[in-house]
Structures are given as C-alpha cells and as structure tokens.
Amino acid sequence: MTDDRQEQEQRAPEPEARGLRRSLDVHHGDHPAPAVEGAEPKAKVDREAVFQLEDLMVSYNAKPAVRNVSFDISVNEITALIGPSGCGKSTVIRCFNRMNDLIPAAKVEGKVLYHGQDLYASEVDAVEVRKRIGMVFQKPNPFPKSIYDNIAFGPRVLGMKGEMDEIVERALVHAALWDEVKDRMKTNAFGMSGGQQQRLCIARCLAVEPDVILMDEPCSALDPISTGKIEDLMMELKREYSIVIVTHNMQQAARVSDKTAFFTVELGEDEHRTGRVVEFDDTEKIFTNPSDPRTEAYVTGKVG
Amino acid sequence: MSAHGETAAAPAEAIGRPTSSRRAKDLGFRLGLLTCLGLAILLLGVLLWDVASDGVDRLSWDFITSFASINADQAGIEAALTGTLWLMGVCAAFIIPVGVATAIYLEEYADNTKWYNRLIEVNIQNLAAVPSIVYGILGLAFLVRGPLSLGPVILAGGLTLGLLVLPVVIIAGREAIRAVPPSIREGSMALGATQWQTIWRQVLPAAVPGIATGVILSLSRAIGETAPLIVVGAATFVAFNPTGLDSNFTAMPIQIFDWISRPSNDVNDYKPLAAAGILLLMIVLLFMNAIAIWLRNRFEQKW
Numbered sequence: 001m002t003d004d005r006q007e008q009e010q011r012a013p014e015p016e017a018r019g020l021r022r023s024l025d026v027h028h029g030d031h032p033a034p035a036v037e038g039a040e041p042k043a044k045v046d047r048e049a050v051f052q053l054e055d056l057m058v059s060y061n062a063k064p065a066v067r068n069v070s071f072d073i074s075v076n077e078i079t080a081l082i083g084p085s086g087c088g089k090s091t092v093i094r095c096f097n098r099m100n101d102l103i104p105a106a107k108v109e110g111k112v113l114y115h116g117q118d119l120y121a122s123e124v125d126a127v128e129v130r131k132r133i134g135m136v137f138q139k140p141n142p143f144p145k146s147i148y149d150n151i152a153f154g155p156r157v158l159g160m161k162g163e164m165d166e167i168v169e170r171a172l173v174h175a176a177l178w179d180e181v182k183d184r185m186k187t188n189a190f191g192m193s194g195g196q197q198q199r200l201c202i203a204r205c206l207a208v209e210p211d212v213i214l215m216d217e218p219c220s221a222l223d224p225i226s227t228g229k230i231e232d233l234m235m236e237l238k239r240e241y242s243i244v245i246v247t248h249n250m251q252q253a254a255r256v257s258d259k260t261a262f263f264t265v266e267l268g269e270d271e272h273r274t275g276r277v278v279e280f281d282d283t284e285k286i287f288t289n290p291s292d293p294r295t296e297a298y299v300t301g302k303v304g
Numbered sequence: 305m306s307a308h309g310e311t312a313a314a315p316a317e318a319i320g321r322p323t324s325s326r327r328a329k330d331l332g333f334r335l336g337l338l339t340c341l342g343l344a345i346l347l348l349g350v351l352l353w354d355v356a357s358d359g360v361d362r363l364s365w366d367f368i369t370s371f372a373s374i375n376a377d378q379a380g381i382e383a384a385l386t387g388t389l390w391l392m393g394v395c396a397a398f399i400i401p402v403g404v405a406t407a408i409y410l411e412e413y414a415d416n417t418k419w420y421n422r423l424i425e426v427n428i429q430n431l432a433a434v435p436s437i438v439y440g441i442l443g444l445a446f447l448v449r450g451p452l453s454l455g456p457v458i459l460a461g462g463l464t465l466g467l468l469v470l471p472v473v474i475i476a477g478r479e480a481i482r483a484v485p486p487s488i489r490e491g492s493m494a495l496g497a498t499q500w501q502t503i504w505r506q507v508l509p510a511a512v513p514g515i516a517t518g519v520i521l522s523l524s525r526a527i528g529e530t531a532p533l534i535v536v537g538a539a540t541f542v543a544f545n546p547t548g549l550d551s552n553f554t555a556m557p558i559q560i561f562d563w564i565s566r567p568s569n570d571v572n573d574y575k576p577l578a579a580a581g582i583l584l585l586m587i588v589l590l591f592m593n594a595i596a597i598w599l600r601n602r603f604e605q606k607w
Contacts, residue, residue, distance in 0.1 A: 097494065099490070099493070099494060102490070102493060104415070127496055127497075127498050128496075130493065130494055130495065130496040131495075131496035134494065134495065135494040137487065137490065137491065137494075139487065141485075141487040141488065141490065141491040142491075143488060143491065143492070143506060144488070144510060153492070153495065153497075153505070153506075154495040154496065154497075157495070157496070157497045157498075157501045157505065158495075158496055158497075201491070204491075204495065205494075205495070208495055208496060
C-alpha cells in the first residue's frame with residue numbers, strides 16, 4: 001500500500017507536463033486525507049464538491065429524456081446512480097465529460113459545474129474536459145491493438161512527457177492488471193477475458209491521469225468474480241480519484257458507494273417518458289431509511 | 305397450466321429421415337447452383353484458353369522490350385506497357401488521397417441533414433454509373449484543352465482515369481469507415497483525443513482492408529479502359545516510352561485494339577500479338593492485385 005502514497009506524491013501536477021490548461025483551473029490541493037490508513041471517517045466530512053449539477057435537463061430531438069437533476073459529486077467518493085432502465089442515468093453520466101456532444105440530436109440545458117466552472121460554457125474545450133474526466137463503458141472496448149499500445153494511446157495523443165514504458169506499467173499496476181499481463185504486453189488485447197479487458201479499459205483511463213473516473217455499468221457484462229475484482233479496484237481508486245458509477249445492481253451500489261442518487265421515470269402528458277432524480281443522499285440512508293416511498297419500493301425490491 | 309404427468313407416459317415418436325421429395329429438391333437446388341457456377345467458369349476458361357493458345361507463343365522477353373512496328377515479327381508492347389504503368393501510377397496517386405479524404409469527410413464530419421451533403425452523396429452514386437466515354441470527353445474538355453490545357457499527356461490520361469474510378473474508391477472507403485465500431489471511437493474520444501486523432505490513429509488503420517479492396521477494384525477497372533483514353537488522345541502508334549507526366553503516351557488496351565483492328569495477311573499476322581498483349585495485361589493486373597492484397601492482409605485486424 002505504500003506504493004499508493006508514493007504515487008500520490010508523484011502525481012502532484014506539474015503544469016508543463018500536463019500541457020495547456022487554457023480554460024480549466026483545477027485545484028488538486030490538499031484534501032483532508034483519512035487519518036488512519038484504510039479507515040473511512042464515520043463523521044460526515046464536508047468534502048469539496050467536484051461536480052455540481054444544477055437543474056440539468058437533456059433532450060433528444062426536443063423531447064426531454066431526463067430533467068430536474070440537481071446534486072453534487074464529492075471528491076474522493078464513489079457516487080452511484082441507480083434506478084430502473086430508461087430513466088436517464090447513462091444520459092446524465094455522459095454529461096459530466098461532454099460525451100453527449102457526440103450525439104447531434106442531444107441538447108443539454110442547465111449547469112454542470114466542475115470545480116466551480118461551467119463545463120458547457122462556450123469557451124470550454126470539450127477535449128480538455130475529457131482529459132481530466134475519464135470514462136469506462138459498459139461493454140469493454142479495447143482498441144484492436146496490443147495491450148501496450150492500448151494503454152500508450154492516451155498518453156501518446158495527449159503528448160504526455162515521460163518514459164512510455166513506465167507510464168504503461170504504472171497504469172497497469174494501478175488497475176491491478178500488471179501481474180497478469182506483464183509477459184504478454186505486445187499481444188492483441190482481444191486475447192484477454194472480459195474482466196481483464198475491462199480492467200484494461202480502466203488502466204487505459206488511468207494512464208492519462210484524470211481527476212474523475214466515470215463508469216457506466218462497468219460490471220454488467222462481467223461474471224461475479226471479475227465484478228468483485230473491479231469493485232475492490234474501485235475502493236482502492238477512490239483514494240486518489242472521484243468516481244461516479246451507474247449501476248443496475250443495487251447490491252453493488254450498496255457495497256461500494258458513499259452516496260447514491262435514485263432515478264425514476266415519469267410519464268408525461270404525451271405518453272413520453274422522462275427521467276428525474278427522486279432522492280440523493282448517503283448510501284446508508286438510501287438503503288436503510290429512504291425518505292421517498294418510491295425509493296423504498298425500489299431498493300427493497302418491491303418494484304423492478 | 306395443465307398437469308404434465310399424463311403426457312409423459314407415451315414414448316415420443318422417433319425423428320425420421322428427410323422425405324425423398326425434400327432430398328430431391330435440395331439436390332436439385334445444389335445442382336442448379338453448381339451448373340451456374342460451372343457455366344461461368346467454363347465461359348471464362350474457354351476465353352482464356354483461346355487467348356492463351358493464340359498468344360502464349362508470342363509472349364516473350366522480346367515482346368515486352370520491343371516497340372510497336374509494322375513488321376509483326378518485330379513488334380513489341382514496351383511503349384504500351386510503360387504507358388499503362390505510368391497511367392496506373394498517376395491514377396492511384398490521385399484516387400487514394402482524394403477518395404479516402406472524401407470518404408472521411410462524408411462519414412465523420414458531414415452533417416447529413418444539410419442539403420449540400422446529401423447532394424454530394426447522391427451525386428457520387430450517380431457518377432459511379434456514368435459511361436466511361438463521358439469521362440473521356442470531360443478529360444478532353446477540361447484537362448487536355450480548356451482551363452488546364454495539359455495536352456494529350458500522361459497526367460491528363462491518368463487524371464481522367466482517376467475521375468472515372470474515384471466514386472468506387474469513395475463508396476468502398478465509406479463502407480470501410482462505417483464498419484469500424486462506434487465503441488472504438490467513443491473509447492478514443494473519452495480519453496481526450498480529438499476527432500482527427502481518433503480518425504487518423506484508430507478509424508483509418510482499421511478501415512485499411514476495405515479501402516484497399518476499393519482501390520484494387522478501381523485500378524482493375526481503370527487498367528482496361530480504352531474509350532476515355534482514345535478521346536483524351538492516347539496515340540496509337542508510339543515508339544517511345546513516356547519520360548514524364550508531360551509525355552505523349554499509349555496504353556495496352558489501345559495497342560491491343562490497334563492490333564486487332566488491323567487486317568492480317570500472310571506477311572503480317574497481328575492476332576497473336578493482340579492475344580499476347582491481352583495475356584500481359586492480365587498478368588500486370590494480377591501483379592497489382594497481389595500487391596494490394598498483401599497490403600490489405602498486413603493491416604488486417606481481428607475483432
């Protein structure tokens with residue numbers, strides 16, 4: 001575990017190495033680190049908010065898909081977005097790194113503040129946003145290249161300085177994949193199992209040294225053992241990164257997350273379904289003592 | 305739901321063999337397909353045999369290295385061979401960058417709802433079907449004479465052929481780019497790569513096999529085109545190799561056509577020359593295809 005401490009010191013940002021910071025000002029500063037290693041402080045620490053959503057609404061072809069989304073993502077925590085299918089969880093998580101820009105029919109309204117800065121302001125560069133906010137997708141999507149080239153792709157296109165071999169090794173160690181692949185770095189990434197491919201995608205995301213990691217149902221295509229490995233990985237990663245995860249698996253949300261947002265879907269007048277956030281609170285409260293009856297019905301399994 | 309117990313007692317009927325009428329139909333269908341295949345191969349085979357029997361004697365190193373001559377014994381195809389190779393070079397150098405760039409623009413950047421993009425799309429489909437002589441006239445009007453006034457030279461001939469086959473490359477390129485899974489693009493963009501970096505480093509390398517196939521098809525068509533080259537001004541009797549893009553030229557199809565159209569008599573028999581020319585044309589074509597297939601296999605990636 002001491003490696004992680006060293007890693008954290010090494011990661012103190014050097015502006016030149018990070019390239020141009022045209023619009024975004026990020027304070028990696030001093031977070032209150034847990035006093036005892038491994039033990040989470042039980043008292044509510046007033047953590048800095050990495051993201052603040054204010055009345056976010058996303059529409060596809062002028063039809064709202066999700067609306068009235070307002071909550072904060074705190075630093076060094078895992079925030080889970082849960083809810084039934086079609087309620088807009090993936091749509092919302094894709095707003096955090098402006099991936100909805102890639103869909104011409106999508107329109108985002110409301111505010112997404114990242115360390116206080118509006119991500120959707122006109123002077124903000126979406127490419128810069130995605131350098132700091134990484135994403136792991138539902139179906140593992142390694143590039144059709146070797147394992148080494150998969151990890152090296154990000155640092156190469158971003159022009160990161162440093163020994164590429166070291167960067168790749170560090171990312172794979174961080175993703176708990178190094179021991180399994182160190183002897184076959186130049187083989188095709190598709191030769192790995194599903195769980196390994198997903199960890200490769202996580203390593204690929206870590207290689208560009210993001211601030212936040214978004215995970216859109218990362219384990220839904222994996223078996224329980226691989227899922228367990230990735231959940232352990234998430235608990236390790238949250239010491240250094242902030243994680244937002246969309247999951248269909250309630251037990252997973254209960255296991256790993258610190259805060260949970262529960263989404264539901266509502267029928268509008270024209271039979272159009274729109275998602276919204278019902279409740280956002282500490283995970284413990286959502287699962288043991290939810291405020292809203294809809295939340296209770298969902299988490300206790302009364303409603304699918 | 306009714307109880308299952310009662311129906312379990314009787315043993316299930318054994319599954320029988322296919323009925324004889326079904327077997328007859330299957331067999332008939334397969335025979336029909338084989339007949340069609342056999343017919344096509346037979347026709348091609350007969351054609352090849354006919355050409356080969358006429359021409360293989362005449363196919364020699366002398367033939368390749370001699371220039372055309374009134375004397376059938378001394379005539380060779382060198383000028384036409386080098387002319388064709390030059391033309392293919394210019395054609396490939398034109399269609400590959402322009403075709404691939406157009407395919408990238410149409411697939412990755414163009415907004416399909418804009419009218420001008422839809423116009424481009426529809427026109428490319430149409431252009432692929434325009435008769436080749438029309439391209440010859442286009443080349444004559446704009447490249448040989450008119451605005452560019454290049455004259456009846458290699459550059460004009462190569463560009464004319466290039467324009468003729470460009471739509472094929474564009475269409476094949478678009479299919480190849482479209483076949484790259486969107487998840488690859490998303491993964492790349494999510495890492496902070498720009499759209500161009502994603503296209504250049506992920507999409508294009510994955511699309512190379514499809515693009516190479518398009519280029520093979522295009523050059524295969526271009527190498528045998530006669531009409532546009534005649535209109536553009538390929539000479540018929542040429543006794544020198546092209547020295548550059550601004551040389552007059554001839555091409556193999558034209559030379560073959562010339563030999564075929566001459567009356568043969570006892571002194572000069574041009575038919576074997578034509579047959580040998582055809583064989584050589586096919587050999588050159590096979591060689592070009594082999595290079596392109598080798599390139600395609602090198603970049604082939606397994607999903």
